[in-house]
Amino acid sequence: MEPILKARGLVKRYGKVTAIDKADFDLMPGEILAVIGDNGAGKSSMIKAVSGAVVPDSGKIWLEGKEVQFRSPIEAREAGIETVYQQLAMSPALSIADNMFMGRELRKPGFLGTYLRMLDKPAMQAFARDKLNELGLATIQNINQAVESLSGGQRQGVAVARAAAFGSKVVILDEPTAALGVKESRRVLELIQDVRSRGIPIILISHNMPHVFEVADRIHIHRLGKRLAVIKPADFTMSDAVALMTGAMEPPSEVAA
Amino acid sequence: MSQQADNFEAVVATADAKVAEFEDTRKGLVGRLQHALHQTPSLVPLIVLLFSIALFGIMLGSKFFSPFAMTLILQQVQIVGVLAAAQTLVILTAGIDLSVGAIAVLCTVVMGKLTFDLGIPPFLSVTIGLAVGTLIGAISGFLVSRVKLPPFIVTLGMWQIVLAVNYLFSKNETIRSQDIETEASFLQFLGTKFQIAGATFTLGVLLMIVLFIALAYALRSTAWGRHVYAVGDDPEAAELSGVDVHKTFMSVYMLAGFICALAGWVMIGRFGSISPSATTGVIGNIQAITAVVIGGISLFGGRGSIAGALFGALIVGVFELGLRMAGADPQWTFLLIGVLIIAAVAVDQWIRKVSA
Numbered sequence: 001m002e003p004i005l006k007a008r009g010l011v012k013r014y015g016k017v018t019a020i021d022k023a024d025f026d027l028m029p030g031e032i033l034a035v036i037g038d039n040g041a042g043k044s045s046m047i048k049a050v051s052g053a054v055v056p057d058s059g060k061i062w063l064e065g066k067e068v069q070f071r072s073p074i075e076a077r078e079a080g081i082e083t084v085y086q087q088l089a090m091s092p093a094l095s096i097a098d099n100m101f102m103g104r105e106l107r108k109p110g111f112l113g114t115y116l117r118m119l120d121k122p123a124m125q126a127f128a129r130d131k132l133n134e135l136g137l138a139t140i141q142n143i144n145q146a147v148e149s150l151s152g153g154q155r156q157g158v159a160v161a162r163a164a165a166f167g168s169k170v171v172i173l174d175e176p177t178a179a180l181g182v183k184e185s186r187r188v189l190e191l192i193q194d195v196r197s198r199g200i201p202i203i204l205i206s207h208n209m210p211h212v213f214e215v216a217d218r219i220h221i222h223r224l225g226k227r228l229a230v231i232k233p234a235d236f237t238m239s240d241a242v243a244l245m246t247g248a249m250e251p252p253s254e255v256a257a
Numbered sequence: 258m259s260q261q262a263d264n265f266e267a268v269v270a271t272a273d274a275k276v277a278e279f280e281d282t283r284k285g286l287v288g289r290l291q292h293a294l295h296q297t298p299s300l301v302p303l304i305v306l307l308f309s310i311a312l313f314g315i316m317l318g319s320k321f322f323s324p325f326a327m328t329l330i331l332q333q334v335q336i337v338g339v340l341a342a343a344q345t346l347v348i349l350t351a352g353i354d355l356s357v358g359a360i361a362v363l364c365t366v367v368m369g370k371l372t373f374d375l376g377i378p379p380f381l382s383v384t385i386g387l388a389v390g391t392l393i394g395a396i397s398g399f400l401v402s403r404v405k406l407p408p409f410i411v412t413l414g415m416w417q418i419v420l421a422v423n424y425l426f427s428k429n430e431t432i433r434s435q436d437i438e439t440e441a442s443f444l445q446f447l448g449t450k451f452q453i454a455g456a457t458f459t460l461g462v463l464l465m466i467v468l469f470i471a472l473a474y475a476l477r478s479t480a481w482g483r484h485v486y487a488v489g490d491d492p493e494a495a496e497l498s499g500v501d502v503h504k505t506f507m508s509v510y511m512l513a514g515f516i517c518a519l520a521g522w523v524m525i526g527r528f529g530s531i532s533p534s535a536t537t538g539v540i541g542n543i544q545a546i547t548a549v550v551i552g553g554i555s556l557f558g559g560r561g562s563i564a565g566a567l568f569g570a571l572i573v574g575v576f577e578l579g580l581r582m583a584g585a586d587p588q589w590t591f592l593l594i595g596v597l598i599i600a601a602v603a604v605d606q607w608i609r610k611v612s613a
Contacts, residue, residue: 073496074499089494092491102487102495
């Protein structure tokens with residue numbers, strides 16, 4: 001089977017630091033691929049390279065077999081890759097609905113929208129409310145409240161809802177449960193499986209081993225800027241995974257990348 | 258280490274489904290006021306404006322509280338008001354524009370020089386003047402957005418450059434009002450007066466009001482406006498969530514330059530003559546920033562509504578005229594405006610506490 005998202009030989013240097021060192025990457029259609037690695041292993045840099053936030057110095061990326069070169073997150077988004085960044089990328093003073101539609105606002109039909117470029121706020125608010133309800137985030141009282149007035153978990157929920165609502169080909173989640181309580185984490189994990197059941201593959205970057213082992217179909221282990229191995233959670237234990245990513249164990253030859 | 262050794266999450270299923278509900282413990286008048294102000298930040302300058310009009314009205318009676326005095330205030334603030342509109346746009350992106358007044362003066366000179374020295378039809382001269390303002394804005398915008406220089410530095414430099422060009426280009430010659438009137442009255446078009454119910458308005462005043470309404474609409478109800486706020490809030494987050502930050506910066510600085518040029522055209526209408534040494538070139542920036550700050554727009558960007566800047570400009574106008582009519586030393590005006598600036602920012606901080 002052809003990977004939906006494939007990268008070969010990605011390199012990114014920041015001065016003398018090599019963040020991505022000839023890394024390879026494969027995401028199969030319909031799967032949840034977890035990406036794990038020690039701090040500073042270059043997980044985030046690699047993910048940013050495939051989501052357009054970082055332009056790699058060299059290497060190639062293919063989406064559905066076609067070579068792509070993203071120069072900005074906007075281009076990746078237009079290609080159907082939606083990302084939830086660790087820092088969430090929201091404008092605190094703007095409302096939930098404004099944030100969900102940032103960069104892809106809906107305009108009113110007819111004269112108002114075409115010539116006066118008026119936003120269709122009721123439609124955007126209704127859509128945002130639906131998406132948050134699906135996520136079980138109905139606890140948010142007012143869709144027009146500023147994002148800065150939400151708790152960390154609620155903000156995370158809004159960011160995940162935004163990605164799930166608009167990601168048509170790939171959804172990338174960078175540490176989606178890091179700031180969440182037990183209950184909210186559970187909801188996000190359920191949402192991840194929900195998105196997968198709609199046929200959209202997910203890249204999940206996480207430090208939380210129980211979460212990774214619970215939802216992932218395959219686990220990409222990143223070490224020292226490149227892919228070390230790809231394992232199936234059923235074949236390995238969590239301690240094996242930790243041993244691999246910290247270098248305490250050599251990858252068995254059948255899974256080594 | 259087996260998977261899910263302790264099934265600690267199972268208990269969540271039986272958990273209380275009730276979500277966090279907060280009792281609003283500050284239902285008092287102060288709490289409610291704070292909340293209302295947080296929702297509508299331009300309410301503060303509006304209250305101050307109405308309060309100061311009422312105060313001077315009581316003190317000075319019908320002399321102040323007349324259509325004549327009210328419209329005189331509008332005429333006196335039209336230039337600063339238009340400049341404040343430009344300033345607001347830049348400040349909303351967490352920048353500052355020190356060159357607004359200088360651009361306005363240079364544009365008056367461009368409009369006059371082209372008409373009188375080169376014989377270009379006044380309509381075309383005005384168009385070229387507006388284009389010059391937009392171009393200067395584009396240069397500042399490029400330096401801020403692409404070269405990543407701080408807006409303060411860019412516009413501090415631009416202020417000096419534009420003022421110097423203004424003196425060099427004009428050879429510091431004033432074009433007299435009578436000459437403009439007889440030969441190129443279109444330059445004074447915005448000074449055209451018309452009457453509504455005994456009150457005298459000028460087209461410049463009308464332009465200022467229409468400009469504020471149009472900008473308020475664009476900032477509130479179009480995608481561009483949302484992007485301006487998002488970029489002012491956090492440019493990196495805006496970029497990641499899909500806003501073209503460069504395009505937003507460029508559009509804001511170019512529009513601000515264009516509006517400054519409009520302010521130049523308003524100046525010709527207001528003063529009649531074209532003078533390269535008009536005080537607007539030197540203090541126009543500070544006057545505009547004052548109006549914006551009194552209007553409750555945050556200097557840190559991303560917060561505030563443009564209506565506040567108009568109210569801020571009007572408050573200054575009310576104080577200036579009111580105190581002059583009351584026969585006070587003009588220094589009292591500056592003293593009170595200083596107090597207002599500090600008070601406005603203090604109120605802004607207090608309102609902000611509800612969101613912190």
